[in-house]
Amino acid sequence: MRSPVVLVPACVNQIGAHPYHTAQLKYVAAVADGARCTPLIVPALGAATDFEALLALADGVMLTGSPSNVHASLYGEEVLDPSLPQDAARDATTLPLILAAIKRGIPLLAICRGFQEVNVALGGTLHQAVHRVPGMADHRENKEHTLDRQYAPSHRVLLDPGGRMAQILDGAAEIMVNSLHGQGIKQLAPGLAAEARADDELVEAYRVADAKGFTLAVQWHPEWRFSENPDSVKLFRAFGDACRAYKAAR
Numbered sequence: 001m002r003s004p005v006v007l008v009p010a011c012v013n014q015i016g017a018h019p020y021h022t023a024q025l026k027y028v029a030a031v032a033d034g035a036r037c038t039p040l041i042v043p044a045l046g047a048a049t050d051f052e053a054l055l056a057l058a059d060g061v062m063l064t065g066s067p068s069n070v071h072a073s074l075y076g077e078e079v080l081d082p083s084l085p086q087d088a089a090r091d092a093t094t095l096p097l098i099l100a101a102i103k104r105g106i107p108l109l110a111i112c113r114g115f116q117e118v119n120v121a122l123g124g125t126l127h128q129a130v131h132r133v134p135g136m137a138d139h140r141e142n143k144e145h146t147l148d149r150q151y152a153p154s155h156r157v158l159l160d161p162g163g164r165m166a167q168i169l170d171g172a173a174e175i176m177v178n179s180l181h182g183q184g185i186k187q188l189a190p191g192l193a194a195e196a197r198a199d200d201e202l203v204e205a206y207r208v209a210d211a212k213g214f215t216l217a218v219q220w221h222p223e224w225r226f227s228e229n230p231d232s233v234k235l236f237r238a239f240g241d242a243c244r245a246y247k248a249a250r
């Protein structure tokens with residue numbers, strides 16, 4: 001029997017003289033080895049994407065992190081810092097894909113930029129620079145540190161005791177997470193339920209409250225060396241199980 005297919009939308013990145021569709025290995029590996037599903041990287045073709053064709057293949061969707069920001073115009077703001085990277089082709093692909101996947105009840109796991117994308121797709125807004133908001137912490141990584149240090153757990157999040165995440169993590173009340181983002185949730189979209197918050201109250205995880213299928217979005221990076229972190233192992237296993245159940249029920 002074939003394994004569930006999980007769509008992993010690509011970014012567009014310039015490498016040398018040419019633009020490429022790219023997906024980082026760590027995300028693809030977490031789908032393959034953590035969720036035990038077959039990752040299928042989706043090119044960022046925007047409106048030229050045949051979403052119906054893709055969703056007919058999909059048993060799950062995983063949205064990755066990326067250094068680029070969701071374009072501020074998509075939540076009604078001017079871009080505050082145009083020097084930061086953007087990826088209009090990814091926005092034009094992921095936002096419609098998110099809406100279509102949720103409507104179909106396809107399991108959805110969203111990480112970092114993906115977490116921000118789902119919120120914007122559903123009508124929420126973002127802080128463009130969390131660290132400039134009075135009372136909020138700086139959630140960015142120090143780029144001068146080694147990667148191991150950048151992706152090391154750096155702060156706690158408190159889990160909603162009645163939430164899906166707490167259930168997946170065997171009733172944990174809080175966990176330590178890494179933190180590599182400048183933007184964050186300002187206004188949670190209608191229909192999203194917060195699952196975890198940092199000590200400065202920033203939403204760090206949520207689900208789509210009335211979704212037919214599994215939905216979880218996290219601001220941190222569970223894909224980083226996931227096999228060394230029991231919480232990340234449980235999260236990818238739960239996502240994979242949801243994809244297997246979706247596939248079985250088709």
Ligand SMILES: N[C@@H](CCC(=O)NCCCC(=O)O)C(=O)O
Nearest residue numbers: 065066067068112113181182183
């Ligand atoms: N641009 C957003 C998104 C942050 C994000 O996804 N960072 C991860 C980049 C590298 C990786 O994929 O590990 C923000 O800064 O808030």
